[in-house]
Amino acid sequence: MRYISTRGTAPVLTFEEAMLTGLARDGGLYVPETIPTLSADQIAAMAGQSYEEVAFTVMRPFIGETFTDGEFRAIIARAYEGFGHEARAPLVQLAPNHFLLELFHGPTLAFKDFAMQLIGQMFQAALGRKGARVTIVGATSGDTGSAAIEAFRGLDNVDVFILYPHGRVSDVQRRQMTTPGESNVHALAMDGDFDDCQARLKDMFNDFEFRDGVKLAGVNSINWGRVLAQVVYYFTAAVSLGAPQRKVSFTVPTGNFGDIFAGYIARQMGLPITELVVATNQNDILDRCLKGQGYHKGGVHASISPSMDIQVSSNFERALFDAFDRDGNAVAQLMDELAGGGFDVSQGAMENLQEIYSSGRASEEETTATIREMRETTGELLCPHSAVGVKVAKEQRDPSVPMITLATAHPAKFPDAVEAATGIRPPLPPRMADLFEREERMTRVENNLDALKSLIKGKIAS
Numbered sequence: 244m245r246y247i248s249t250r251g252t253a254p255v256l257t258f259e260e261a262m263l264t265g266l267a268r269d270g271g272l273y274v275p276e277t278i279p280t281l282s283a284d285q286i287a288a289m290a291g292q293s294y295e296e297v298a299f300t301v302m303r304p305f306i307g308e309t310f311t312d313g314e315f316r317a318i319i320a321r322a323y324e325g326f327g328h329e330a331r332a333p334l335v336q337l338a339p340n341h342f343l344l345e346l347f348h349g350p351t352l353a354f355k356d357f358a359m360q361l362i363g364q365m366f367q368a369a370l371g372r373k374g375a376r377v378t379i380v381g382a383t384s385g386d387t388g389s390a391a392i393e394a395f396r397g398l399d400n401v402d403v404f405i406l407y408p409h410g411r412v413s414d415v416q417r418r419q420m421t422t423p424g425e426s427n428v429h430a431l432a433m434d435g436d437f438d439d440c441q442a443r444l445k446d447m448f449n450d451f452e453f454r455d456g457v458k459l460a461g462v463n464s465i466n467w468g469r470v471l472a473q474v475v476y477y478f479t480a481a482v483s484l485g486a487p488q489r490k491v492s493f494t495v496p497t498g499n500f501g502d503i504f505a506g507y508i509a510r511q512m513g514l515p516i517t518e519l520v521v522a523t524n525q526n527d528i529l530d531r532c533l534k535g536q537g538y539h540k541g542g543v544h545a546s547i548s549p550s551m552d553i554q555v556s557s558n559f560e561r562a563l564f565d566a567f568d569r570d571g572n573a574v575a576q577l578m579d580e581l582a583g584g585g586f587d588v589s590q591g592a593m594e595n596l597q598e599i600y601s602s603g604r605a606s607e608e609e610t611t612a613t614i615r616e617m618r619e620t621t622g623e624l625l626c627p628h629s630a631v632g633v634k635v636a637k638e639q640r641d642p643s644v645p646m647i648t649l650a651t652a653h654p655a656k657f658p659d660a661v662e663a664a665t666g667i668r669p670p671l672p673p674r675m676a677d678l679f680e681r682e683e684r685m686t687r688v689e690n691n692l693d694a695l696k697s698l699i700k701g702k703i704a705s
């Protein structure tokens with residue numbers, strides 16, 4: 244299996260190289276050269292299997308020679324053993340033919356644990372055998388950073404630096420990043436918003452001297468390994484509702500387009516998915532784009548679903564690459580235009596996108612109303628991101644096709660929004676109940692590339 248860049252000019256890499264690299268050297272994102280498919284029989288055989296078994300079947304064709312079957316099974320087992328639910332990704336029912344896929348039973352209570360825990364184990368195995376060391380730098384609107392720190396804390400072969408927008412993440416998110424005491428973990432509180440953090444991260448990757456000097460590796464959702472890990476739960480959920488005989492649809496609370504893109508990969512692999520619905524909050528660049536209004540940046544407006552507060556959705560580049568029939572030049576040109584504010588999508592590419600994705604948005608009031616309504620009608624407490632998904636799913640769904648809405652975080656991760664909507668302050672699960680007693684440790688840093696570079700160099704040298 245070979246990996247190519249969405250901008251067409253970076254070296255072609257193996258899975259191991261693409262995973263350890265993150266962003267391609269031409270500024271693009273790595274994607275598999277071809278998407279392997281599973282037959283209807285192979286999908287049907289997943290019925291009743293454990294999450295780990297399905298994970299092996301789904302991901303094995305993508306990893307090539309990077310790990311043996313035995314190694315890969317052991318990696319998967321270690322990745323998910325710390326989850327607080329034996330099904331890993333259980334489904335609950337909200338209404339006739341509407342289901343919620345709970346992706347928040349991992350160690351940091353958000354779906355990002357599915358990918359990050361796996362990546363942590365894969366990095367450890369790949370670097371350990373080479374005796375190599377890397378510097379992981381990630382940008383976060385909250386959940387990626389806590390998941391990355393949890394996955395990499397204490398591992399021998401990595402230093403992990405996480406940039407988060409100072410004052411713009413929830414207390415639980417911040418404490419999950421600032422309380423691990425391991426010396427290879429560095430939480431960096433940066434001035435600015437999440438897009439600023441993402442922009443400085445890209446700058447570091449595009450500074451080849453720095454990148455090669457500190458052996459930079461990226462674990463943001465641009466990393467193909469993360470997208471791959473997320474493909475698995477589309478299969479487990481669909482199969483438990485009768486796939487491949489029965490078609491299903493998914494609604495995905497979306498920010499950086501990583502999670503929904505994993506659903507698209509599942510569909511490409513042969514999983515019968517009718518609709519993939521992108522759900523955004525008031526930061527609705529994707530909803531506007533998928534409705535044919537072009538991809539034009541606005542400002543970021545802080546919302547009660549902060550993990551979706553972005554304007555530049557980095558994985559959307561992967562969707563564009565396929566929509567433009569894998570023309571790397573065309574994608575590179577669009578990304579140049581984006582630097583100047585935005586671009587319009589040609590009619591042919593727009594038709595390709597609309598064949599796969601539909602979309603909707605939820606305002607702040609609608610999100611709060613949905614949290615309240617779901618509590619009253621089903622007893623479920625939703626986090627605000629999941630509520631954005633449920634609101635859009637209810638609007639968009641065809642009642643005859645099962646709709647699966649992804650619940651991306653545990654309500655206790657966003658207690659203020661949940662309490663404001665329902666009067667109930669959701670408690671943290673017992674395994675992390677002491678989070679607010681642990682000591683915090685972080686470094687403040689300005690929104691400046693040079694300041695960041697010297698900070699990182701200094702910390703890994705010490």
Ligand SMILES: *Cc1c(COP(=O)(O)O)cnc(C)c1O
Nearest residue numbers: 386498499500501502550651652
């Ligand atoms: C990251 C995140 C999202 C958005 O996922 P993308 O893959 O970036 O689209 C939604 N909800 C929560 C809780 C998240 O942490």
